[in-house]
Amino acid sequence: MIRVVQGDITRLAVDAIVNAANETLLGGGGVDGAIHRAAGPELKAYTRTLGGCRPGDAKISPGFRLPARFVIHTVGPVWHGGDQGEAEVLRSCYRRSFEVALENGVRTIAFPAISTGVYGYPKEAATRIAVSVMRAFEPRFDEIIACCFSADDAERYRRLLAE
């Protein structure tokens, strides 16, 4: 089942939440900052040991003070106009996050709208990619949540999921 939830991903009591991180995995703004604040300083102490993360890849950590058991950190593409392989990297973020989740026994997982904030990926195109990879992995999870910060984003996911 794929569900759209509007709100703060740090509040979700799922097996894993996905973080839209940067290559350092040491925190930042947006959803990354919110996750690090809510998880506590133990998270940064842990991600420091992970050796960073390439765009399109994903790495896992405990959730520490979060209600979620794990955080899966992925690094989306920075939008440079669309001819720099951005779509392939974004697709890989979702795919690798699901693969790492499966390796760790995750049954319920929530994603933010990766790359659509500071990294500037056009929302409609990013949502189409998110929805298509979610559909592909849907049978292997109990619940996949598209966690949207704004009502507009939630409406976009609902519309594309209904297609």
Ligand code: AR6
């Ligand atoms: N819960 C759910 N979604 C959120 C939350 C939240 N608490 N906060 C923001 N969003 P962004 P990016 C949404 O910029 O584009 C960081 O500095 C937000 O509305 O967080 O992948 C990292 O360190 C948007 O829809 O991530 C990187 O340097 C979505 O999350 C860089 O930003 C993603 O926006 C990554 O940029």
